Amino acid sequence: MNKTALALAIGALCSLAHAEPQSQSFVPLALKADSAQSQATGFVDGQSLSGSTRNWYARERATRAPLWKYTKSDGSRHDTHSRDNWLQGNILNYSSGFTQGTVGFAVEAAAYNVIALERGRAAIAGPNNRTLTHSDGDPIGQWSKLGLGNVKARVSNTTLTLGRQSVDTPMIAYIGNRALPSSFQGAFVHSAEFDNLSFDLGTFDRVSPRTEQSLSKFRSEYGAAGLQTDRASTAGLNYQPFKSLTTSLYASSVEDFWNQYYFGASHVLGDSSLLSLTTGLNYYKTVDAGSKKLGDIDNDTYSLSFGLTHQGHTLSASWQQVMGNEYFDYLHETNGIYLANSLLSDFNGPNEKSLQISYVLNMAQYGVPGLKFNLYNARGWGIDGTHYRGTAYDVRGMDGENHYEWGVGTSYAVQSGILKDSTIRATYTAHRASKAQADGSLDELRLVTTIPFNIL
Structure with a gap:
């Protein structure tokens, strides 16, 4: 049996090696042959008016202790095991074309609007980051804001954006898992003068949250409430040295919080029609900076994943570890x-180790393009905050904590017709935690439908 297994493994590796020989070829560094600015059609001729509408519903149930609170009209606060949020998010986006010439200029503006379809205080259990409410938890039925508003200047393939904008980097990236996405106020330069090398440089002083009307200062996701910073900056590059390998290297400075460094790489070997192997590495190094509002920080965190794909089937394993x-x-x-x-x-607790196994089925291989199914199970253990000596993170009560999570989901993207690119996604997730693990034990059902549209 051992000899048979070895023969099968060698055979699989040989198949991978011969399935797509060109995928491993070196990509020489070369300037792009054309310039995006040289193709500019003008401020008016290149304009567009588009948008999307998203129906977002989430039903959560705590399976052990109550996880949320709500406020009655008399001002009293009460524990609850359930939370239901249902909203309609609408985006209308105008983008001009770039003016012609050596330096092109353009503008972008997007109006964001949300209608709360569930307006019960007890159901919403606010304030939260799902439905906008008053401070007493009373929901706001409808609200709007300027989600994007910026001016752009472009030379060749390099663009400077000033104002409220959407950014996607490993350090500062918009998050779009609610009825509306977040955005950021500041300056950002993206340069793509080479075929396989691009650069990013940005600095921001405010964030426009997913479920708030006003701009806010930046704060950390897990640090103590009330600690804020005035500026977050990032710089980085994306480089593809081989057709099969993409890499990213970024650094960020969050004033008086931390300096953070990131390296990421993704490699594909083989041909998915037969068998391909995708390897992914993500590594973050975080150290305290400035006045150390979050105290001493010395944290190394990484994840390493392997995914085998055969036609419409992908089986993946992901290991993640926090060293701090x-x-x-x-x-x-x-x-x-x-x-x-x-x-x-x-799965980012102090000193936590975690392992995830996942499976994705892409039904395009079986005549239904756009339809996908997925399931996963992830487990985290060894969470230990007993050696923490600061006050910004509530972790010292964590000693050998553990938790696990599993989920199933399906999504469908319309392939043609008037609703082309519309998506519907349904997910069910269960999370179970030991007593001091911070996420708690709960089940969540989420249904999200997004319909894009073009006016001009």
Whole structure:
């Protein structure tokens, strides 16, 4: 049996090696042959007016102790085991074209609007980051804001954006898992002068949260409430040295919080029509900086994942480890956590180790393009905050904590017709935690339908 297993393994590796020989070829560094600015059609001729509408519903049930509170009209606070949020989020986005010439200019503006479809105080259990409420938890039935508003200047393939904008980097990234996405106020430069190398540089002083009308200062996702910072900056590059390998290297400075460094790499070997192997590595290094509002931080966190794909089937395993006596932390209202096991829980407790096994079925291989199914199970253990000596993170009561999470989901993207690119997604997630693990024990059902549209 051992000889047979060895023969099968060698055969599989040989198949991988010969399935797509060109995928491993080196990509020389070369300037792009064309310039995006040279293709500019003008401020008016290049304009567009588009948007989307999203129906967002989440039903949560605590399976052990109550996890939420709500306020009655008499001002009294009460524990609850349930939370239901249902909203309709609407986005209308205007983008001009770039003016012609060596330097092109353009503008972008997006109006965001939300209608609360569930307005019961006890059901919503607010305030929360799902439904906008008054401080007493009374829901706001409808509200709007300027989600994006910026001016752009472009030379060749390099663009400077000033104002409120959407950004996607491993350090500062918009998060779009609610009725509306977050956005950021500041300056950002994206340069893509080479075929396989691009650069990013940005600095921001405010965030526009997913469920707030006003701009806010940045704060950390897991640090003590009330600790804020005036500026978050990032710089990085994305480089593809081989056709099969993409890499990213970024650094960020969050004033008086931390300096953070990131390296990511993704490699594909083989041909998915037969068998391919995708390997992903994400690594973050975080150290305290400035006046150390979050105390001493010395944290190394990484994830390593392997995914085997055969036609429509993908089976993956992901290992993640936190090496530090505090949480692996990132900025609130961002998606700056490019770790494989960031799920309903982030699996980012002090000194935590976690393992996830997942399976994805893409039905395009069976004649239903756009339809996918997925399931996963993730387990975290060894959470130990007893060596933490600061006050910004509530972890010292965690001693050998553990938790697990499993989820199933399906999604469908319309392939053609008037509703082309519309998506519907349904997920059911269960999370179970030991007594001192912070995420608690709960079940969540989430249904999200997003319909994009174009006016001009």
